[in-house]
Amino acid sequence: MQFYYHQKSGSKNLTIDGQTYKHIFKIRRVDKNQKLNFRNLNDNLLYSYQIEDIGKNNATLLLIDTIKTNIKPKPYIHIAWCIIDPKDIYRYIAILNQLSVDKLSFVYCAYSQKNYKIDRDKIEKLLINSCCQCGRIDKMKIEQFDSTRLFLDSYQDSYILNFSSNTILNHKDTIKTILVGCEGGLHKDEINMFKTDKIVGLKNQNILTSQTAVVTVASILSN
Structure with a gap:
């Protein structure tokens, strides 16, 4: 763990319980004299706490230091992902987050199964x-x-990943938003919604799973 999460990080006192308490004191067996770092994921501050009291099911912490984190400039990455089986989406969410994708838009495209529902709390x-x-x-x-149409209404300059000799590498510095299809790709009517120069492909001409494609795109755009 690089830090722990608490929505009230920054408060003078924190009370931790549940899974966070279990991980710190039951699994890691942290000593009472050890400093703990927390973030609230809403600002760029790292909050350091000392342990004041350890109870049977919770612990009380006292804020002792606040450190500002300098954010390095990075490419803006927005990926739209046509909805596939949620179980597969959940497996890859952490990878996309680690690759510094700024925004992930889920899109019900023509080939997405409409009964698939995304659990936002789980994500x-x-x-x-x-x-x-x-x-x-x-x-x-x-x-x-x-729908793809509604997505394009909001992101008219979006690119789309498809089989094309116009590779994504040729547009790496200009792509801000890109749509990746589900299993079976996208319907021809959806592809025709995009301008020809917005249709990009990969040098690898193998047929990729949707999960592999979305991670490949994120990897290319983040480096």
């Missing part, structure tokens, strides 16, 4: 845990659209 927990593990100080933002 929130996965993102918080990912930030604590990798040290990211702001969570990836999440939003959702009911």
